[in-house]
Amino acid sequence: MLEFDLFRPQNLQEALDLLAEYKGSARVMAGGTDLMIALRAKKGMENVKYIIDISRLQELAYIREGEGLEIGPLATMTQVAESPVVRQCAGVLAAAASTVGSPQIRNRGTIGGNVVNAAVCADTVAPLVALEAKVKLERKGGSRWLPLDQFITGPNRTQLAADELMTGIVFAKLPANAGWGFMRLARREALAIARMNVAVVIKRDSQGKVEDASIVPGAVLPRPGRVTEAEKLLIGTIPDGALARRAGEAVAEAMISAAGRRWSTPYKEPAIIALTERAIKQALEVEWR
């Protein structure tokens, strides 16, 4: 276990003050489900001397309806998965949160931690990008908003500055004409990191024609984002299974063009096609099995 000094700020302001003071030599601990592993392994912690524990800052643990849906970064995966409002207005996110790790991990792990850690396989990132979420970053004396897909710049890399803290995640509630799909592939049923996942949100008009679509794969692209080539295929159509598959193929093409053909491509290519097709069908509320 790494040796460090722990700070326990009592409120957000104290946390931001500490961050301003210690910047690069400090790390923020929320639920700790990722950070504790890194601290134990002493990996990537070369300059870390301080840990700022924000896990008790209740002011950051909210889930509330405002203009859209506002989720505090300290909302745990359990809270997100079980929240009636999230289930109703952003079911794709609740579904994703419910698949993370185990009850123990979900009770501790937070949505903010999942986002800030920015693992390629982070389960809540794809749905949040599909929901066009923005994140609020605060520092002592200032704050800014960034769209989530810009906030994350690569595997485990974000635009979060050393003195910044994520303090909010906001996105529009899904309207009544929106359907969603979330598919996840892992090696076993629980306690398994996603090999790949995909989040889909589809809005249709009263005739069933697709007005808008978000298709966001996880652990597929170097940084999370919508695959507009796939979305375009659906927009303006009443999609059938073949089209859903074509959209899946477009996601696979996007993967290969972004990352090249890697060791895992022979597997990931057919698998992401299938997952995307299924998530689209799920969003359209048609049988996908």
Next chain:
Amino acid sequence: MKKLPVVLTVNGKEYSLTVESNERLLDTLRQRLGLTGTKEGCGVGECGACSVILDGNLVNSCMVLTAQCDGSRVETVEGLGTAEKLHPLQQAFIDYNAVQCGFCTPGMLMAAKALLDKNPHPTEAEIRQGLSGVLCRCTGYKQIVDAVKAAAGEEG
């Protein structure tokens, strides 16, 4: 390393401690308080042998710093029951042969308790979901599920 004061209520008993910044709740329980019923199997939140109930929620005590728990309530296997008055889950684990090597047993019991505290009449799928954060290498889990089912029936 900075030392920090912590007040913990463990199994109903209050402890005022001064702990190292990097001390895990698991180590505090096992080493400071001698509550060795909570086990360490992996140290990375995968096996669930260290599961305890923290302020009503099931957590891996290897993934929590003690200093994060100031003012918290912790329940461990030692607080579940006594030889004279076993908790229904403990009795069911004995009755249904749900114990083999016993190393996962405390974690399983705490996971089951956390589940039944919130959902006194779970379905089998809910039981499996509720216990899914604890690995067992001996039993194949069947007799554990049977035991939790039986205990839930009894409690209800």
Next chain:
Amino acid sequence: MDTVNKPARRVDALGKVLGESKYGADLQFEGMLYGKVLRTPYPHARILSIDTDEAATLPGVEAVLTAADVPGLHTFGTVVPNQQVLAKEVVRYLGDAVAIVAAVSPAVAEKALDLIKVEYEELEAVFDPEEAMAEGAPVLHEDAPGNIAAHHVLEKGEVEEGFAASDIILEREYETQLVEHAYIEPEAAVAVPEPGRRGITVYGSIQNPFSCRKALSRMLGFKLNEIRVIQAFMGGSFGGKDEVMSAMCARASMLALKTGRPVKMVNTREESLLEGYKRHPYKLKYKVGATKEGKLTAMKIYILADAGAYTAQTPFVTWRSVVQATGPYEVPHVRTDVYGVHTNNCYTSAFRGFGSPQIIFAQESLMDELAEELGMEPLELRRLNGYRQGSVTATGQKLDEHKVSLMEVLDKAVEKSDYLRKRKEYANQQGRFRKGIGLACSFRGCSLGAEGVDATGAMVSVQYDGSVYVFSGLAENGQGLQTIFSQIAAEELGISVERVRFMPTDTAAIPDGGPTVASRSTLMGGNAVRIAAAKVRETLLGAVLGRLKASAQELDWGNDRIWVKDDPSRCVSFEEAINEACSQGELLAALGWYKAPKVTWDDRHGQGNAYFTYVYGCQVAEVEVDTETGYTRVLKVTAAHDVGRAINPETVRGQIYGGVAQGIGYALLEEVQQHEGEIKSLNFDEYLIPGIMDMPEIEAIIVENPDSFGPYGAKTIGEPTLEMTAPAIASAVAQATGRRVRQLPLDLERVLLGRSLQQDRYKRREGGC
């Protein structure tokens, strides 16, 4: 029977559900220090120098030791003592230890490790068994030319004649993976020096206390009676806490003797995966001949097992393979070669199954492949060739001293699983999700067989107040041995199990009864307990003859009483009988010793009566495969096992459920990723074992054909439960997908693509997922 053959509650369950039972890492002693190990960063290297000065002066460090400080010999091993407790000149795998530290806390000990400076000269390493056997390969051990750790041959008939007489010949290659025991408790031990005289007491997660004591004696230079090994509660073992524990206990003992203080050592999960031995990966080439009617005519088998850096139990593991490699089928002409080969990989040794899961995966997959070629139902092929009463095995053993129940377990598993109907139903499926059903069966030699001396002891000691101690040389590893032995003692004494207290296995309390391995406990140890308890009972009966005015033959016992058969009103209680015996000065304790019946073995031709009895089992697995992702779910496993007699049906079922779970892991999930000797899967986030949501319904069918040698007819259950799950699943997947996978595990890639991508990953040096 009052107690035996009944589902008694486990006698060790109470302490475990209370969280009070003490496992190795739970033990505390006054003044205790903590030990840590420095391991090599190179898989094959010469040690040029070790500088421990700086580490030794770190505040809180009490001792730093290297191979130069080993009081006795620095090597140990059951068969060939070439394993190093601390590497002396050469390190041979990445788990090899070069130095150990004792300090006031684990954190200080770890810091001290960073201060030890070791200079190495890297040596050419070899990681592939075939390459290791080739000319010019680096030789790991001088006394093992060609890196051959073991070679077993079996010749029956004239194999080429057999092939000449066949209508069809099939050649197939199979491969199994490196597998971790994954007991949830990592290894732990505490060594406590004995005050006032030379001696050491070691507590810990020690599967085989006597093997450990022997190794310690060699390494510490102590007499056996100066070493006391006491088993702590065991958090699982499955064959895995033997050599690795001998090394840990020796290191803790050296530090304890050096400092004069108790020393505790506990492995992290990463250390456990890094240093601990695993199940051998096998490469298997099978050539089988058959007539067009499906009668087997010949089988030629060539197997390479990766032994890794040290011999450990490779000669025994591969010996079981050679005996059982043809499966439970009559084959007139057989030639088998099994090699265990040294490499600079992690060493391999005992793991539940012990050389059987690998060969059964290959040979049962092969039977299904042959059946398909012949256009036969796989079940029919097995019925046509499977062992029956009086069949002769590949080793030339005539199976006539026990009930050969292969057909019975096949029939029961097939019937309960509805195998034939489902097999037809799943034959033609469309859609993304497809089901399949497959079966596999096995025969398994019980206990050690011709591997070595096979005898064990137990002591039963009745106290004045009617309470009873049972001491056993065999050990509780979680499997339920305490309960079984307590039931047997209670049955023989005619008392309730509650009166019996099983004592921790302690090398100072009981003669060396060999290791707790080979599913031999119930059979061997059960007999020893039975003998001991019966001796005490005879004493008690003898003591009350006068009082009951009857001869011993006229007495019966049970329910805590002894009575005259013809006149039950003439009776005494257990306590009264004890009083009577004590007043007569009789000894109410007895040692029971059971020697296994004779077995024979001709090493040159691989012929003989390899084991004195066998068990038979059949498992049927039903799966559903996602044909677009390769994700495979097991829907149901039906497991029929002949156990001879179930001493405790509930614990037998527990063994079956648990074994099937390990079999499912072996089939679908588990593979220790190792590249150039480096283990990549160092914790349970990478090494996946089945969780509670991965487990299907398991139907356990206990078949009882009492064995003439077993206590109450009981034989064996621990190991057979996992050895046939993987081939049953592989055949079910083959039915579902139309493609057979011949490598384990059947993970996502292998099921979808037919091959693993991991080697490409290492070749291309790419990370990520």
